Amino acid sequence: MTELAEAKEQLTSASQQHDEPRFLLNQRLFARDLMEKLRLPRMQRFKFHDWPLIADQPLTWVSSNTDLEELAPDDEVIRVTQVGQTTVKIHIPEKLQDEGVVLTDIFTAAKNYPEIFKKNFMTAIKADENLLTAYHMAYLNAGLFLYVPKNVEIKKPIEAEIVQDNTQDQPLISHILVVADQGSKVKFIQHLTTVGKNENPANMMIELIAKDNSEIDFSSLDELGASTHTYFKRRADIGRDAHVEWAVGLMNDGDTVGDMDSELLGECGYANSKMIAVTTLNQEVGVNNRVTNHGKHTIGLINQRGVILENSELIFNGIGQIIHGAHGSKADQQNRVLIMSDKARGDANPILLIDENDVEAGHAASVGPVDPHQMYYLMSRGIPRKQAERMVIRGFLGAVLSAIPAADVRKKLVDILERKLTDGQQYQ
Amino acid sequence: MATLEVRDLHVSVKDEESKKEKEILKGVNLKMKTGEIHAIMGPNGTGKSTLSQTIMGQPGYKVTQGDILLNGESIVGMPVDERARKGLFLAMQYPAEIQGVTNAEFLRAAINARRPQDDQISVMDFIKKLDKNLELLDMSQKMTERYLNEGFSGGEKKRNEILQLLMIEPTFAILDEIDSGLDIDALKVVSKGVNSMRGDNFGSLIITHYQRLLNYIVPDTVHVMMDGQIVETGGPELAKKLEDEGYAGLRDELGLDIKLVDDED
Ligand SMILES: Nc1ncnc2c1ncn2[C@@H]1O[C@H](COP(=O)(O)OP(=O)(O)O)[C@@H](O)[C@H]1O
């Protein structure tokens, strides 16, 4: 038997053992075939082709020690916790369940809600885009599904604690699918962490399907461990008059490459993609943040801020594309990085691809040290250099910090930031 | 008693465009003690801001000759934050805006920077002091929750500089054109703030283009600066005289061969 045939047989038996619906297995097998001919994605000015982003392992179902995660019991909060492949807890108020809100792990969704699942799963991100999307589809082993029915507004943010389990030798291949039906509103916050020290890849994808008139606020605090190589892909398909805001705090300790994509498909849609990243030690991080205006009168904004410490590297590509026919649209982006040591390397590249005339497009980019005028001002009040530096940096990152809806997550992010900056400053 | 002394100070800056060093201060001498208020007046472009920034320690200004002594100790080469903790304060002509850092947070950090780790100001004491000074300066509480100087009007920035002065309570404060862009009411408020600091443990160097401010903060000594040097020193009456005769008049009287940037006086 060929290697491919063996791999597909293994996938088939693992899928059956997992009691997956046939359509899901078919998608896996199709994707496994694709892996044979697809290549790694490319990113301008950033190389990651020798990273171990694909685990040489069959699809296996393992359970994780869930004592690992401490849960704060809080009935008010809508929270779901996953450790590795194990879903620890899903708490969702009855009232929302009665309104038709669904929050489950991704495999339960495939089984119990096949209609809505099939219609949306892997439609924004497609398996045949590149080797890593195909790998994702073929070997998917964790994830979540959220459905918000028409005109339902969930006021409290939904909090997802995703813990990558590096106490075992298992990749985490996780998919979060959020479907916001017409006129619905939802805020989703994910917090990614790692336990354990084993080396594993993490392949983390998020699909947001924002139907007409819906609103999705998606915040992410990424705090994956140093021994994890991460590829993430987060994409929103945005319908007519729909709003999507991303606020990502990329605080991973390990090498990370990622794609953010906002597709403004319907007329008058709005996307605001904000990201901050702090890199330390010998870390390498590259991000493509892309917003594409397809529909007329759409607004696409990108705001990326990075702080590069010690011997690390950070590349921010901002890609604003206005497709022919997207009359009256607007694309604006800011990409800024602070370089905090002689050995730190980084770049902020705005890329504008405009195929329409009556549009508004703008960009700003900067790469350099902290603003000396601001430093001087703070220090002239007696504040020591390093503290002043942290204050200026916090201000520099402020726009994204303030976009995170939950105060405790915001506080967590600020704490991580302080810790990273303080550690990084030792190095200067 | 504390002293601040500037001795034969020569300062140059690198011109951004021509990349050439240009001498701005050409031998400034000045001596002041706590308990005193000095004023420096002079036409635009004469080096007043250069002098204040150099005393504070702005890294862009290079001391090529002479010295600056705080209580007899040379502070040339000392980092700006250390000078501040030793008691110097500069109310700037163009304060920086810092997003993400609230005014209140900044003020606390500044106060605590000069206190030992184990004796940081308590929240209660801080708020009491803040409220008192806000009232004195006719400022609203809201100003302290806003980001530092961000989106402040010109007048609000000036008031905020004086608020910092009152909160930090330095030994010597240099006020660089604190009156520019202020209407008469704001000018009175700002002056009230500065006057409240007057006393044996405080000295101030007030830099202004116009005599008007000195009606409200009456100085002990007035210096006139032209072309990078102090050309005349006297009492408050010197300011009045300048008001009447203009800088050109004084220049001609002193027989100086200096071209004034603007003769609008
Ligand atoms: N950072 C600087 N770079 C270049 N030239 C400067 C700088 N600061 C001051 N100057 C020049 O020095 C002279 C004195 O400026 P300044 O000290 O601001 O005068 P004043 O405050 O009396 O108006 C002016 O000719 C000004 O253009």
Ligand SMILES: [Mg+2]
């Ligand atoms: Mg000036």
